[in-house]
Amino acid sequence: MRQEQGTPDGELRYRKVAAELREAIIAGEYAAGTKLPPEGTLAERYGVSRGTVRHALAVLRSDGLVTSRRGTRRTVLGGPRAQSFSELLSFTNWARSIGETPGGRVDSVVRRPAEPFEAGQLGLADGAEVHLVLRVRTLSGEPVMVERSLYPARIGELVAELPPDTVSHTEALVAHGVLFTDADHTIDLAWADADDVRLLDCPPxxxxxRERRRTTDPEGAPVEWSEDRYLPGTIAFTVHNSVAASTLGRHHSPRGGKG
Amino acid sequence: MRQEQGTPDGELRYRKVAAELREAIIAGEYAAGTKLPPEGTLAERYGVSRGTVRHALAVLRSDGLVTSRRGTRRTVLGGPRAQSFSELLSFTNWARSIGETPGGRVDSVVRRPAEPFEAGQLGLADGAEVHLVLRVRTLSGEPVMVERSLYPARIGELVAELPPDTVSHTEALVAHGVLFTDADHTIDLAWADADDVRLLDCPPxxxxxRERRRTTDPEGAPVEWSEDRYLPGTIAFTVHNSVAASTLGRHHSPRGGKG
DNA sequence: TAGTGGTCTAGACCACGCG
DNA sequence: GCGTGGTCTAGACCACTAT
Structure with missing residues (x-):
């Protein structure tokens, strides 16, 4: 049997199906609150197997576009859009996604031995060399965020060689073959220190x-650790989650329900 | 062919495999940075098909426990990070998960027509009746958060009938058969208003x-809209994301703690 | 009872990483 | 070249929802 693993133009089938369904939803063909056709119908319509349709729908589900429930057809949710991986990864990608013009100015680059906390975050031995980059980031020229990025030596050397006007260090690293695949983010509040006051022109x-972020490559090796501090009113983080998306072996037994 | 759809004791196979692998990773059997056995080997070991193993591994991946990459075996990333949907949904569940004692005091309950913004968030017609509950939430008796929850009439009526000392409104609703399956969260900053100042005992x-959250049932019908405001230093939200999925969680950070 | 999504199987071929 | 994960198929049974 023929199964050429993707359409003739090189697209993956499940992505193509997901993309078409996404556009149809955004275009209002499937309005919020209405039901999607059954998997079997979609499979026939797109000329793929049911498994491929399910793969596509899983993508839409994890984006918060549709829900699902055994016994009934999938329901279309509104147009909620969680930030994509790349938008969460890089200030530049995020700014572009909202139609803003990102900018940045490097304030300082320091090359020094890692402190214990830093070494831990980057998975290095105490005292291993790290590169610390302090930058102020702008939207349409207005300072909105101070970024403190820490790189292990092998990455830092690449960063150090970038042209001074490079807007996106992340994109430049990707172009150099550095892979970013997983990131852990912590979001909370912080108080402006002297650097923040100077670079953001805000009161002491x-x-x-504050967003702190640790990014790793497919091998689990840390490639960046960063602490970003945003002025109030300049950014909001959005996340979508669902019972099905993050289900794990957490079975609550019978009906011991409490109030 | 045999395919009894779950083990004899009623567990789903992919969950069982996921749970065993998770425990093995946490127990250090598969150390961070090492490689997992190939899918085929795992399939044989657990007596399931490769598809089921992949399903289990997808769960671990979306929790940030392992990465994957074509051509090489999966890499173990590290300890447990992701939090369950319910911990994210409810202050009570979250507090318990960190070993804290959650509490709450209802400040006011208002029943009135929805304003345009509220109607939009809950998918109601302008002027439809909504219930607004204002509560202060505590950890070990200390006020840490002000919660403004908005319910459509059909849900609000259930909330209104709860005993005044009900700690978890969410759990009570679940016990009444209300389904929470999807949530959209927005995290940013806000300035304390008069209610916040009064209930949190903080300066004007x-x-x-601030976390704003809109929760829906499997049909996409909004069941709750809530705006929660936390004192600085009391909470940190965590997100894990990868090219595949992202998971949001929240962590406790001791008052006045530094980063 | 019919329809639908959730789970599971047993194959197959493809694309990538590495020795 | 070979091992590995990524994609895809065709079919099956199960659990739940709605009629």
Whole structure:
């Protein structure tokens, strides 16, 4: 049997199906609150197997576009859009996705031995060399965020060689073959220190929205650790989650329901 | 062919495999940075098909426990990180998961026509009746968060009938058969208003960490809209994301703690 | 009872990483 | 070249929802 593993033009089938369904939903062909056709019908319509349709629908589900429930057809949710991996990964990608013009100015680059906390975050031995880059990031020229990025030596050397006007260090690293596949983010509040006050032109002690991020490659090797501090009112993080998306072996037994 | 759809004791196979692999990783059997056995080997070991093994591994992947990459075996990333849907959904569940004692005091319950924004969030017609509950939430008796929850009439009526000392409104609703399956979260900053100042005992204009959340049932019908405002230093939200999925969680950070 | 999504199987071929 | 994960198929049974 023929199964040429993707359409003739090189697209993967499940992605193609997902893309077409996504467009149909956004275009209003499937309005929020209405039901999607059954998997079997979609499989026939797109000329793929049911498994491939399910793969496509899983993508839409994890994006929060549709729900699913055994026994009934899938329901179309509104147009909620969680931030994609690349938008969460890089200030530049995020800014572009909202139609803004990102910018940045490097304030300082330091090359020094890692402190214990830093070594831990990057999975290095105490005292291993790290590169610390302090940058102020702008939207349409206005400072909105201070970024403190820490790189292990092998990555830092690439960063150090970038042209000073490079807007996206992340994209430049990707172009150099560095892979970013997983990231852990922590979001909370922080108080402006002297650097923040100077670079963001805000009052001392100003409360800022802080995002700390640790990014790894497919091998689990840390490639970047960063602490970003945003002025109030400049950013909001959005996330979608569902019972099905993050289900794990957490079975709550019978009906011991409490109030 | 045999395919009894789950083990004899009623467990789903892919969950069982996922759970065993998770425990093995946490127990250190598969150390961080090492490789997992090939899918085929795992399939043989657990007596399931390769598809089921892949399903299990997809769960672990979306929890950030392992990565994957074509051509090489999966890499173990590290300990447990992701939090369950219910921990994210409810302050009570979250507090318990970190070993804290959650509490709450209802400040006011209002029943009135929805304003345009509220109607939009709950998918109701302008002026439809909604229930607004204002509560202060505590950890070990200390106020840490002000919660403004908005319910459509059919849900609000259930909430209104709850005993005044009900700690978890969410759990009570679940016990009444209300289904929570999807949530969209927005995290940013807000400034304390008069209610916040009064209930949290903080200075006027204090910057707070704000989480707004819209929760829907499997049909996509909104069941709750909530705006929660946390004192600085009391909470941190965590997100894990990868090219495949992202999971949001929240963590406790001791008051006044530094980063 | 019919329809639908959830689970599972047993194959197959493809694309990538590495020795 | 070979091992590995990624994609895809065709079919099956099960669990749940709605009629």
């Amino acid at each position: 002690g100003q409360v800022l929205l | 204009g204090q910057v707070l960490l």
